[in-house]
Amino acid sequence: MLQRGSRLSVFSGARKYDEEGIPNDVEVIYTFVGSGHEGKYRPTMPKQPPTEEAQGDVEFAGKFFEWLEEMLKQGKYPGHAFEVIPGGLNGVAEGLNRLRSGQSGGKKFVYQIGQQARE
Structure with a gap:
């Protein structure tokens, strides 16, 4: 259950995201894989947050996957069978x-x- 004043990260490639049932005081943050590759939102994405929100996504994605690779090497995450x-x-x-x-x-x-x- 979403608590008042919380944040909800939505990962969706759908043409439409149904926000019915999400309280008005919950901040919805859209996460799109494309912004991690291109640093911007594609025009076909269902919601268009401000372009500034995608700034830094490419750098973040690069650092995240370097970190994840190291965690896999160290055996901290076993990966999928x-x-x-x-x-x-x-x-x-x-x-x-x-x-x-x-x-x-x-x-x-x-x-x-x-x-x-x-x-």
């Missing part, structure tokens, strides 16, 4: 079949693009 499916892109069908049959077990499937199919 994954399984390498052999055969490169030829293994995609196998991965899709595993997904359809519920055999992913919460793992991400990784395909090594340069790898040749095993015969």
Whole structure:
């Protein structure tokens, strides 16, 4: 439940964000991945906060991902479980079949693009 005077960070690529039910005294802050790449909001984004709010996003994103890389190296965040499916892109069908049959077990499937199919 949102408390009075709190801030809500919204991550949305949707064409429309429904603010119904959010109290008037809650500050809504829009977070868009594109501003971390380009330093500005795209014209197609559903809400257009002031351009000044995107200033510094590229620098912040760069520093954040450097920090995250270090945390992963130190083992502070284990990352998501994954399984390498052999055969490169030829293994995609196998991965899709595993997904359809519920055999992913919460793992991400990784395909090594340069790898040749095993015969």
